[in-house]
Amino acid sequence: MNIIECRQLTKAYRGFKALDQLCCTIGENKLVGLVGRNGAGKTTLMKILSGMLKETSGEVKVFSNRPFNSLLVSANSIFIDDQMNFPTALSLADILVEAGEFYEHWNEELAWHLFDYFGFHKKEYHKNLSKGKESTFNMIVGLAARCPLTIFDEPTTGMDAAVRKDFYRILLKDYLAYPRTILLSTHHLEEVEDQLEEVLLLDQGEKVLHMSIEELRELAIGLKGKREILAPYFADRKTIYTEPFGMGDEYIVTRNNFSQKEKQEMKREGIQFSGVSASDLCIYLTSSESQKGGTLDDILN
Numbered sequence: 001m002n003i004i005e006c007r008q009l010t011k012a013y014r015g016f017k018a019l020d021q022l023c024c025t026i027g028e029n030k031l032v033g034l035v036g037r038n039g040a041g042k043t044t045l046m047k048i049l050s051g052m053l054k055e056t057s058g059e060v061k062v063f064s065n066r067p068f069n070s071l072l073v074s075a076n077s078i079f080i081d082d083q084m085n086f087p088t089a090l091s092l093a094d095i096l097v098e099a100g101e102f103y104e105h106w107n108e109e110l111a112w113h114l115f116d117y118f119g120f121h122k123k124e125y126h127k128n129l130s131k132g133k134e135s136t137f138n139m140i141v142g143l144a145a146r147c148p149l150t151i152f153d154e155p156t157t158g159m160d161a162a163v164r165k166d167f168y169r170i171l172l173k174d175y176l177a178y179p180r181t182i183l184l185s186t187h188h189l190e191e192v193e194d195q196l197e198e199v200l201l202l203d204q205g206e207k208v209l210h211m212s213i214e215e216l217r218e219l220a221i222g223l224k225g226k227r228e229i230l231a232p233y234f235a236d237r238k239t240i241y242t243e244p245f246g247m248g249d250e251y252i253v254t255r256n257n258f259s260q261k262e263k264q265e266m267k268r269e270g271i272q273f274s275g276v277s278a279s280d281l282c283i284y285l286t287s288s289e290s291q292k293g294g295t296l297d298d299i300l301n
């Protein structure tokens with residue numbers, strides 16, 4: 001069953017398309033990373049899915065309902081970002097109590113356990129928290145709400161490395177124990193890719209790819225060798241990324257679809273093969289350099 005369905009979803013701000021004919025579906029109980037460069041349209045998509053923004057055209061369904069102004073969607077989803085506004089009169093403890101009243105699946109034990117673990121004090125106020133502590137508190141609300149659709153927009157903003165590591169560990173543990181659909185945007189895919197099941201990559205409001213993390217890791221391969229030895233293999237082949245290094249050597253990233261025979265021949269000629277991490281590949285696919293060998297469709301198909 002799909003929790004999210006977008007067809008030709010477009011969001012325009014005074015004519016500028018932040019999302020452009022986006023088509024994607026996200027299934028139930030999936031942990032999905034939403035990645036893309038600054039301005040790719042991640043926040044816009046997440047806000048539309050959580051009902052905070054109205055689409056300009058196309059179709060968007062969350063739990064089979066149009067999210068904008070949908071009570072069903074707002075009761076079953078939570079959107080966490082670094083601009084959350086809680087009532088200023090409420091202490092952190094009050095906020096957790098109020099959240100418990102609002103969210104049907106709220107887990108009080110988890111909320112208070114994380115509250116103590118991260119060293120919060122009941123009488124503190126949200127507006128006085130440091131950037132990292134604010135993100136950590138918001139993350140507690142997002143996790144303890146255990147909403148069937150949980151959306152985290154760059155949840156680790158300001159967190160130090162140790163807290164980020166804790167967050168990803170807790171996120172995965174809680175997700176495995178209480179599966180739900182989680183969409184998480186990040187600029188640090190390398191930190192979270194081991195936890196994710198799928199990656200949705202956007203660029204300039206369009207979908208570049210949406211696939212499992214395993215498929216993404218297998219999609220491309222890196223080759224290192226002398227430029228003149230590599231060149232003949234790329235006469236009819238698209239490159240995703242190229243980087244010169246050393247004296248006439250080159251590193252090339254391309255689709256991982258060489259035959260065993262080709263690979264053996266290339267190895268004999270001194271060409272080295274290496275894997276390409278999901279995060280590096282997403283960067284290469286959305287850099288202007290990637291367009292050198294053709295369009296992204298050419299490269300990916």
Ligand SMILES: Nc1ncnc2c1ncn2[C@@H]1O[C@H](COP(=O)(O)OP(=O)(O)OP(=O)(O)O)[C@@H](O)[C@H]1O
Binds near residue numbers: 016043
């Ligand atoms: N309210 C708005 N009015 C005009 N343009 C907007 C508005 N909100 C977003 N945009 C534009 O839409 C595009 C997509 O923005 P969005 O915030 O969705 O990107 P993002 O992928 O979340 O970026 P980042 O990684 O920098 O947070 C950007 O070019 C942004 O400037």
